[in-house]
Amino acid sequence: MLEVKSLTKRYGQFEAVTSVDFALEPGEIMGFIGSNGAGKTTTIKMLATLLEPTHGTALLNGRPLDGNDLEIRKQIGYMPDFFGLYEDIKVWEYLDMFATLYGVEVNDRPRVIDEVLELTDLGFKKQAFARSLSRGMQQRLCLARCLVHNPTMLLLDEPASGLDPRARAELKELIGELGRMGKIVIVSSHILPELADFSTVVGIIERGQMLAFGKVNDVVRSLTPAKKIQVKLLDRGAEASMFLHSKEHVSGTQFLNPNEFRFDFTGTLEDQHALLKAMIDAGFPIIEFMDEEADLEDLFMQVTKGALN
Amino acid sequence: MHGWLKEQVRIYRGNAASIKEYRIQLRSTKTIWYWGIYLSILVIVAMANYGSIVSSASNSPSSLQSSLQTYYQIVVGFLQGMILLIAPMLGASAIVSEYDLRSIELVFSSPASTKYFLVGKYLAALRQLALLLFLSLPITAVGVTLGGATWQQVIEQYLYLMMHGAIVLAVAMPIAINTQSMVRTISGVVAVLILGGFFAAVASASSMAMMFGGMAGSTTSIPPLVGLVPFLTPFTLGYSTLVGLVPVPNWIFAGIATLAIVKVLLLGAGSALTKVGSRETRSLRVHGLILVALYCFSIYSTIKSIPWPPASQRQGIAMMVVNMPLIPIFFILMFLAASGRAEDRKFLADKLFNWKEILGGRPSGSLGYGMILIAMVAFTNALTLYSVSFIRKLEILMLPAWGLAFGLMILGIGWWVSPGFDQVVGSRRTVVAAVMGLVILSHVGLMFLDIGMNQVVTEFLVLANPFLPWADSLILLVMKITILLIIAGLAYYFGEKKRRLMFNKYYGQPKPIEATT
Ligand SMILES: Nc1ncnc2c1ncn2[C@@H]1O[C@H](COP(=O)(O)OP(=O)(O)OP(=O)(O)O)[C@@H](O)[C@H]1O
Ligand SMILES: [Mg+2]
DSSP states (O other), X not given: OEEEEEEEEEETTEEEEEEEEEEEOTTOEEEEEOOTTXXXXXXXXXXXXXXXXXXXXXXXXXXXXXXXXXXXXXXXXXXXXXXXXXXXXXXXHHHHHHHHHTTOOTTTHHXXXXXXXXXXXXXXXXXXXXXXXXXXXXXXXXXXXXXXXXXXXXXXXXXXXXXXXXXHHHHHHHHHHHHHTTOEEEEEESOHHHHHTXXXXXXXXXXXEEEEEEEHHHHHHHHOSSEEEEEEESSOHHHHHHHHHTSTTEEEEEEEXXXXXXXXXXXXXXXXXXXXXXXXXXXXXXXXXXXXXXOHHHHHHHHTTTTTO | OHHHHHHHHHHHSSOHHHHHHHHHHHHOOHHHHHHHHHHHHHHHHHHHHHHHHHHHHTTOHHHHHHHHHHHHHHHHHHHHHHHHHHHHHHHHHHHHHHHHHTOHHHHHTXXXXXXXXXXXXXXXXXXXXXXXXXXXXXXXXXXXXXXXXXHHHHHHHHHHHHHHHHHHXXXXXXXXXXXXXXXXXXHHXXXXXXXXXXXXXXXXXXXXXXXXXXXXXXXXXXXXXXXXXXXXXXXXXXXXXXXXXXXXXXXXXXXXXXXXXXXXXHHHHHHHHSOTTOHHHHHHHHHHHXXXXXXXXXXXXXXXXXXXXXXXXXXXXXXXXXXGGGHHHHHHHHHHHOOOTTSOGGGSOOOSOOTTHHHHOSGGGHHHHHHHHHHHHHHHHHHHXXXXXXXXXXXXXXXXXXXXXXXXXXXXXXXXXXXXXXXXHHHHHHHHHHHHHHHHHXXXXXXXXXXXXXXXHHHHHHHSOTTSOOOSXXXXXXXXXXXXXXHHHHHHHHHHHHHHHHHHHHHOSSOOOOOOO
């Protein structure tokens, strides 16, 4: 379990990360979202013990993530946003080097290397020079490198940047698989939809502040002040709209056609049920009454509004 | 203990960082090619010279002999120069390439210790250097077969070449980590070599001169560490130092010193790479003390071996002898003195003085550590001078007091300058500039001496110049020390005021960042 408590990083007067709190259970995949300069990399580096927090702590299974504690690093797999591969080094040699650095026993190394290469679909490139791989393969090699020591927590800083759609899909698959293996995974990105399908939780960071954290749907709900409900009737559309506006929690009707419209609703689920019942009791011929899916892109733009200037 | 041993074996055998470097070295043979070309040119030049040597000296065997010696020394000199150039390149590229690729983050997110990484890198570079030296052996061997040198000389010479290479390589490591650039590392190493070499050469040359003068040519020994000054080796080969009654060859002392210097430099690199309160920083501080003790020993043995005749300028000379060896310490102090307000706790001036940090390494420990370094050197020197009855009892305290006051001034300036800088690098540069500026400006007075403007005024400029370790009366000495202490006090007072303001502004009063680890 990862517990982050009021983690803060200050560069002189500038606070890059301000008192971030959250906790993750094994198997949870956190989508860590924020625009450029929001503080994602800074937070991840502090969790990777590479950067010293100004205040606050982070505990992994009760043990502080301290820069001078080398043992704790065996539990962390860190993939930075930018990285380079050595010249004149082969794929398996690269993995062998890190397996050695992580203290994997000599006899286990060949097996471990084969395993992570298989997991990342790079088996056929084992003898190739790391530099000769395509961008997507290099990304996967870097991920393979994070896995040689079977860490309990993975910190992936924008792993999908620079990948084509197919490679992205494969990467998502792989990350989902890691979650199912029971690892804590943090994946950062500045694109929310990219993370939404496989993240179990999201954290939205802006100007160093964690604006929201929780299950994807909860966050969406908490951040969307009014949800949109779409109604479709056989007839009496205008009348139904007037009826609704006489009720509580309802505002802003928007007609799609004479018998179909959507409106903003701020009530609870119980209120929503009562509202539907009232409409049916009043005899309106309703054929559809549904929540509209929140558009993640819009949501992100809305949350981070103004944070960029 | 068992765990420690296992860790050591892991570091020196099958070190992943080394193996990676070896693989790269094996696959990219550029260095070897360049070296081969250089050696070929060397051979051609040597052959051409050899021809002219033989033809011009053919009429007398003894002049042929000395010409051959010159030939050998020229070859060795060229090798030496090349090693001094190649070693920093090897050291710098091993580190800087990791920064360029940004792969260093990957290494340091792994549980490999800083020591593991640095030793791995260092040994790989050292191996490459040894290989290059080995390849040059045929050329020097020619010198032996032709009679320009003996095998023993060649072996000892190579030992020294290797030691020089090892030191230069190690000098490059911390500089590379701090600058993260090839060009700046190499120029940094060159600067250190010039400064260090110059200081060591002046020190050893003057001590040799004193000895030769004093002993009227009857000497067979040279101060033990003179061989570590690269370009002096041709003259220092084959000497030994008496320990009790046993003559111990100087290369043994040089070897020990080399190990200590390399260790301290690598620890410096390690300390630069680690966070506040790391083992590396603590170890660096402890080994720094050991190295300074070694330095004290070498000065002690030099001072001891000089027959001190009663001199007219006795106290002035004693003042110089006690305090001049502090110059390298003063340079270290300029680095200790600096801190940065936006840095990690490691470089954040947390407090004026904290004895726990003397070995812990935060800025609050600088005052204590700096004073200890100075006291060690200055008092050793003073006590040694006293033991050869060159100075009086009171002077044992008075002469080192100047060094201590000067050190306090450097630290004070650092304390005053640092709160104005976010990064520690900025404060360091300013401290160096400020101290050097003060010293150099104040020495302008010295120049007037030669021009002979006004004897009284110019002498006063020299005698009363507090930055100059020369005082031929105790009253003058007390005056100088007082001036230095006033500067130090003012700097500390205003610096501390500035620091507190800065600290409140940046980090708030209620939660000053305390060491949690
Ligand atoms: N060493 C540093 N000194 C001063 N400021 C820094 C330093 N490192 C980062 N910052 C600042 O901290 C803020 C957060 O940076 P960070 O790299 O964490 O953002 P990010 O969310 O990862 O952005 P991106 O999406 O562009 O990768 C930025 O404003 C950045 O300028
Ligand atoms: Mg980033």
